[in-house]
Amino acid sequence: xxxxxxxxxxxxxxxxxxxxxxxxxxxxxxxxxxxxxxxxxxxxxxxxxxxxxxxxxxxxxxxxxxxxxxxxxxxxxxxxxxxxxxxxxxxxxxxxxxxxxxxxxxxxxxxxxxxxxxxxxxxxxxxxxxxxxxxxxxxxxxxxxxxxxxxxxxxxxxxxxxxxxxxxx
Ligand code: FES
Numbered sequence: 712x713x714x715x716x717x718x719x720x721x722x723x724x725x726x727x728x729x730x731x732x733x734x735x736x737x738x739x740x741x742x743x744x745x746x747x748x749x750x751x752x753x754x755x756x757x758x759x760x761x762x763x764x765x766x767x768x769x770x771x772x773x774x775x776x777x778x779x780x781x782x783x784x785x786x787x788x789x790x791x792x793x794x795x796x797x798x799x800x801x802x803x804x805x806x807x808x809x810x811x812x813x814x815x816x817x818x819x820x821x822x823x824x825x826x827x828x829x830x831x832x833x834x835x836x837x838x839x840x841x842x843x844x845x846x847x848x849x850x851x852x853x854x855x856x857x858x859x860x861x862x863x864x865x866x867x868x869x870x871x872x873x874x875x876x877x878x879x880x
Pocket of ligand 1: 811812813814815816829830831832833834845846847
C-alpha cells in the first residue's frame with residue numbers, strides 16, 4: 712500500500728541547487744578552491760624567486776675605452792657609465808675618478824674654467840685631479856690605463872696609480 716504523494720513534503724526534500732543553481736556547500740567549495748589557487752600561485756612565485764640567483768649586477772671594473780686617437784690632445788672626456796674622466800695632455804693619457812673625495816658627489820668638467828667642479832659643496836680640482844680648493848681633502852683617484860695588443864686602451868678601476876703615472880701615447 713503506498714501513501715499518496717504529498718507535494719509539500721517532496722518539494723522540501725529537493726536539493727537547494729535545484730532551486731537556486733548553487734548550494735551553500737558548493738559556494739564554499741568554490742571559495743576554498745580559489746583560495747588554494749591563490750596560495751599555490753604565491754608559493755610558486757616565492758619558490759621561483761628563491762631559486763633564481765641573488766646577484767647584484769655592477770658595471771665591470773675593467774673596460775675598454777677605444778684607441779688613443781679617440782681622445783684629442785688637451786681634452787677631458789667624461790665616461791658617464793664608469794664615472795671616470797679620460798684626460799689627454801701633450802705628455803700622454805690618464806684616467807681619473809669623477810667622484811669627489813669630499814663626500815662622493817659626481818663632479819663635472821667645466822671647460823670654460825679648465826677645471827673640474829663639484830656641485831655639492833664647491834670643491835674644485837685641476838685637470839690633473841689635484842685640489843684647487845676644498846673642502847675636498849684629497850686629489851681625484853687615478854686608475855691604471857694600459858695599451859692592449861689590438862691598440863685599444865683598457866682602464867682598470869681596481870688598480871690605483873699615482874697621479875704622475877701617465878701612459879705615453
Ligand atoms: S662632495 Fe664634493 S665638495 Fe662635498
